[in-house]
Amino acid sequence: MVAEIITIGDEILIGQIVDTNSAWLGRTLGDAGIRIGRIVSVADRAQEIEQAIRNALTRAELVLTTGGLGPTKDDITKRTLADMFSMKLVRNEEAFRWVKEMIEARGLVFNELNQSQALLPDECTMLPNRNGTAPGMWFDLDGKVLISLPGVPFEMKELIKNEVLPRLQAHFALPRNLHKTAITFGLAESMLAETIAPWEAALPPHLHLAYLPSALGIRLRLSVYETDDPHAAAEIDEQFARLEKLIPAYIVGYGETSLEEATGALLIEHQESVATAESCTGGNIAHRFTAHAGASAYFRGGVVSYANEVKTAVLGVDSQALAREGAVSRIVAEQMAEGVRRATGATYGLSTTGVAGPDGGSPEKPVGTVWMALATPNGVYAFKRRFSSLRSENIQRASSFTLNLLRLYLKGLLKPE
Amino acid sequence: MVAEIITIGDEILIGQIVDTNSAWLGRTLGDAGIRIGRIVSVADRAQEIEQAIRNALTRAELVLTTGGLGPTKDDITKRTLADMFSMKLVRNEEAFRWVKEMIEARGLVFNELNQSQALLPDECTMLPNRNGTAPGMWFDLDGKVLISLPGVPFEMKELIKNEVLPRLQAHFALPRNLHKTAITFGLAESMLAETIAPWEAALPPHLHLAYLPSALGIRLRLSVYETDDPHAAAEIDEQFARLEKLIPAYIVGYGETSLEEATGALLIEHQESVATAESCTGGNIAHRFTAHAGASAYFRGGVVSYANEVKTAVLGVDSQALAREGAVSRIVAEQMAEGVRRATGATYGLSTTGVAGPDGGSPEKPVGTVWMALATPNGVYAFKRRFSSLRSENIQRASSFTLNLLRLYLKGLLKPE
Numbered sequence: 001m002v003a004e005i006i007t008i009g010d011e012i013l014i015g016q017i018v019d020t021n022s023a024w025l026g027r028t029l030g031d032a033g034i035r036i037g038r039i040v041s042v043a044d045r046a047q048e049i050e051q052a053i054r055n056a057l058t059r060a061e062l063v064l065t066t067g068g069l070g071p072t073k074d075d076i077t078k079r080t081l082a083d084m085f086s087m088k089l090v091r092n093e094e095a096f097r098w099v100k101e102m103i104e105a106r107g108l109v110f111n112e113l114n115q116s117q118a119l120l121p122d123e124c125t126m127l128p129n130r131n132g133t134a135p136g137m138w139f140d141l142d143g144k145v146l147i148s149l150p151g152v153p154f155e156m157k158e159l160i161k162n163e164v165l166p167r168l169q170a171h172f173a174l175p176r177n178l179h180k181t182a183i184t185f186g187l188a189e190s191m192l193a194e195t196i197a198p199w200e201a202a203l204p205p206h207l208h209l210a211y212l213p214s215a216l217g218i219r220l221r222l223s224v225y226e227t228d229d230p231h232a233a234a235e236i237d238e239q240f241a242r243l244e245k246l247i248p249a250y251i252v253g254y255g256e257t258s259l260e261e262a263t264g265a266l267l268i269e270h271q272e273s274v275a276t277a278e279s280c281t282g283g284n285i286a287h288r289f290t291a292h293a294g295a296s297a298y299f300r301g302g303v304v305s306y307a308n309e310v311k312t313a314v315l316g317v318d319s320q321a322l323a324r325e326g327a328v329s330r331i332v333a334e335q336m337a338e339g340v341r342r343a344t345g346a347t348y349g350l351s352t353t354g355v356a357g358p359d360g361g362s363p364e365k366p367v368g369t370v371w372m373a374l375a376t377p378n379g380v381y382a383f384k385r386r387f388s389s390l391r392s393e394n395i396q397r398a399s400s401f402t403l404n405l406l407r408l409y410l411k412g413l414l415k416p417e
Numbered sequence: 418m419v420a421e422i423i424t425i426g427d428e429i430l431i432g433q434i435v436d437t438n439s440a441w442l443g444r445t446l447g448d449a450g451i452r453i454g455r456i457v458s459v460a461d462r463a464q465e466i467e468q469a470i471r472n473a474l475t476r477a478e479l480v481l482t483t484g485g486l487g488p489t490k491d492d493i494t495k496r497t498l499a500d501m502f503s504m505k506l507v508r509n510e511e512a513f514r515w516v517k518e519m520i521e522a523r524g525l526v527f528n529e530l531n532q533s534q535a536l537l538p539d540e541c542t543m544l545p546n547r548n549g550t551a552p553g554m555w556f557d558l559d560g561k562v563l564i565s566l567p568g569v570p571f572e573m574k575e576l577i578k579n580e581v582l583p584r585l586q587a588h589f590a591l592p593r594n595l596h597k598t599a600i601t602f603g604l605a606e607s608m609l610a611e612t613i614a615p616w617e618a619a620l621p622p623h624l625h626l627a628y629l630p631s632a633l634g635i636r637l638r639l640s641v642y643e644t645d646d647p648h649a650a651a652e653i654d655e656q657f658a659r660l661e662k663l664i665p666a667y668i669v670g671y672g673e674t675s676l677e678e679a680t681g682a683l684l685i686e687h688q689e690s691v692a693t694a695e696s697c698t699g700g701n702i703a704h705r706f707t708a709h710a711g712a713s714a715y716f717r718g719g720v721v722s723y724a725n726e727v728k729t730a731v732l733g734v735d736s737q738a739l740a741r742e743g744a745v746s747r748i749v750a751e752q753m754a755e756g757v758r759r760a761t762g763a764t765y766g767l768s769t770t771g772v773a774g775p776d777g778g779s780p781e782k783p784v785g786t787v788w789m790a791l792a793t794p795n796g797v798y799a800f801k802r803r804f805s806s807l808r809s810e811n812i813q814r815a816s817s818f819t820l821n822l823l824r825l826y827l828k829g830l831l832k833p834e
Contacts, residue, residue, distance in 0.1 A: 012439075012440070012443070012456070013443055013452075013453045013454070013455075013456065014443050014444065014447050014452075014453070015439070015440035015441060015442065015443025015444035015445075015447065015453075016440075016443075016444075016629065016630070017440065018435065018436075018437050018439075018440040019435075019436060019439070019440070020435050022429075022432070022435075022436070022458070023429070023432040023433075023434065023435040023436070024432060025432065026429070026430055026431050026432025026433075027431065027432035027433075028432075030431050030432065035430075035431075036430045036431070036432075037430070037460070037465075038430075038457065038458065038459055038460075038465070038469075039429070039430065039456075039457070039458035040455065040456070040457050040458075041439070041455065041456035041457075042455055043454070043455075048454075048455070052455075212433065213433065273724075275727075276700075276721070278700075278703075281707075282703055282704055282706070282707025282708065282712070282716075283693075283695075283700030283701070283702070283703030283704040283707060283719060283721065284700070284704045284707075285700070286695075286699055286700030286703075286704075286721040287699055287700040287701045287703075287704045289699070290698075290699025290700060290701075290721070290723065290773075290812075291699065291808070291809065291812065293773075293774070293775050293776065293808055294776070295699070295723070296723055296724070299699075299723050300723055300724040300726070300727060301720065301721045301722050301723045301724055301727035301731070302700060302720070302721035302723075303718065303719070303720050303721070303731070304693070304700065304703040304707070304718045304719035304720070304721070305718050306707065306712070306713055306716050306717055306718045306719075307690075307713070307717040307718055307761065307762075309717070309761070309762060310692075310717060310718035310760075310761050313760065313761075313762075314718070314720070314731065314760055314761070343727075343730065343731055344724065344726070344727050344730075344731070345724075345726055345730075356707075356710075357710070358710050359710065359711070391708070391710055392708065395707075395708065
């Protein structure tokens with residue numbers, strides 16, 4: 001089944017905001033078996049909105065609009081929809097109660113502007129918005145469906161999950177598709193494909209595998225389409241269990257798990273803690289750990305040792321070794337990891353020292369060269385990699401590689417180099 | 418003048434990537450006097466690409482496509498354009514030389530797949546791509562213009578700046594518009610508007626002011642449209658100089674400057690340095706400083722003191738004060754800033770300690786409460802704020818507020834509280 005998306009709002013066309021809603025809708029509706037055929041962004045102008053909707057309805061069974069539902073005069077989606085389908089804007093009593101509760105819960109005055117949010121085209125179905133004052137609207141149009149949603153991402157997403165998808169599944173008798181996604185880290189796509197070829201070849205024909213690139217690594221999605229089999233989810237789980245046996249070191253987790261969350265969960269399980277000593281990653285690893293709620297259970301702290309004096313004074317790196325080998329060296333990485341472990345009392349210490357670029361490279365240590373180490377109660381492990389020529393990419397990739405060292409160690413899978 | 422954008426590629430429709438190109442094009446072309454009328458995303462299918470281009474050309478004088486120019490068989494934009502305009506794909510000798518140089522400079526083999534990048538429709542103008550192997554293409558179509566660019570953002574942007582905009586200005590005799598944008602921080606839009614009302618009222622009528630929201634704060638843009646006046650740029654500068662006198666503390670810089678870059682530039686000017694002691698911001702301030710090339714000139718390092726023992730052992734915070742006042746307190750923020758200044762030998766120390774949330778709040782110190790301090794050679798300054806209920810927002814806002822403390826101090830504008 002094919003749907004089209006229409007995003008409404010001058011702010012997208014003038015580039016004031018990036019449209020992140022459409023990508024989320026593409027993934028979420030795609031998982032439900034709805035393919036997005038086209039995405040169109042138009043201005044807050046009645047004629048353009050109407051034309052875009054009429055065109056989309058000639059091609060697709062389902063049209064979703066986002067945006068233009070605020071209470072101010074710029075926002076004309078609701079009025080335009082009422083006009084184009086010859087409906088009246090009338091007060092929807094259920095919407096009125098929702099909006100009133102929402103406004104009063106925020107301690108605001110329920111004034112005329114807010115009350116206008118409860119005016120809806122009289123023949124649409126109101127979709128309650130639990131995160132804002134603009135209700136969603138569902139229009140049945142001779143077998144096709146038009147859905148209008150607010151543009152604020154967390155309002156739109158909640159409406160899709162709780163109101164739109166269940167109704168779409170019922171209305172279009174959508175097939176039940178099952179998906180589960182494994183996050184991999186550490187293997188390029190071609191290597192991954194080669195390594196898991198025997199597993200892939202042995203998959204039963206009704207299990208479909210997709211390789212999905214992501215910022216972290218390749219994600220592997222297994223899908224069963226149009227199924228009523230109550231065992232389908234268990235069958236997917238079994239296949240992923242087999243995959244884990246084949247590539248135990250490369251699967252970080254399932255769904256939306258990040259490296260730092262997977263590592264944090266293992267630390268909680270082991271009742272252990274970590275601290276970081278960062279040079280070239282400049283605090284990025286600490287920031288990634290602490291961006292997640294509950295990090296204080298396993299993250300004790302860190303040192304960003306940009307200046308060499310901080311490496312020696314705070315982390316206890318040997319100044320003679322530093323002078324002899326340079327800051328970007330195995331011994332400095334090892335002593336940084338051990339130093340922060342000692343200084344913070346953490347079970348483990350992680351360190352990075354490298355040439356992030358764009359300057360500071362040399363023939364022996366070109367931009368992108370990074371030494372990374374993990375200090376444990378039973379010894380220290382150091383690794384050298386050359387990443388990229390881009391500073392931001394070097395910071396991200398060195399952070400991920402270092403986080404992964406601890407994840408592998410905690411799973412008993414770290415191989416010293 | 419109105420343009421339309423067509424982004425080509427399944428990866429946008431299935432939500433694998435977010436389309437950031439369109440917002441950048443909206444801003445960049447908007448500054449050049451070209452309004453984006455519509456943005457359409459279509460799949461890598463010849464019929465859909467052709468239909469979208471034909472429709473766009475009925476409405477707009479200029480149509481820009483991005484994507485679908487890679488060398489693999491998924492990428493069909495070039496072949497589709499040749500077919501729809503009855504042109505032949507022929508080897509473009511200039512493109513051939515460019516692509517060959519590009520491939521060989523990367524140490525790769527110039528194979529048949531790469532050579533196909535130099536095949537172009539015979540009646541288009543080749544736009545050289547300095548950052549990749551897919552040339553841009555310019556088609557003159559009975560007074561209208563169609564431009565096809567690669568989808569990789571840094572290739573597309575370079576082509577727009579160096580090849581497309583100069584040609585568009587010549588071809589359409591575009592009016593010369595001048596813009597300059599000031600970045601403000603620390604005043605909400607309504608307060609800012611009230612404060613600068615006298616300045617705004619005194620602007621000459623040919624200078625246009627726009628308020629543009631951004632992640633950091635409100636940006637103020639002054640524009641002169643359709644001007645040949647050689648003094649127009651100086652006139653904008655003079656008006657911004659007057660604005661700076663009115664709100665000296667609130668203007669961070671111009672263009673794309675960030676708070677950390679503005680602060681770093683002041684530190685370089687003063688030949689001074691900074692170090693950070695972060696609790697609730699978890700390394701984010703250090704990460705923001707060090708994300709910029711050249712940070713080692715002024716950033717000495719930092720400590721992320723998540724655990725209380727790190728606050729006392731590494732930063733020398735008084736354990737009795739910590740027990741008495743709690744970690745989120747004036748005295749702990751002050752001692753953290755002084756401690757990291759002392760430990761690293763930096764001129765200044767910055768600190769944060771607060772309740773990032775979602776847990777850990779109390780009636781006296783609800784989620785979002787943060788103490789922040791700046792230690793200087795002449796004393797320490799501490800500030801308390803309550804930001805938000807969202808963890809990520811608290812981390813970002815506390816980081817920005819703290820960076821701004823040092824910026825204000827270095828400009829002689831910090832007011833103790």
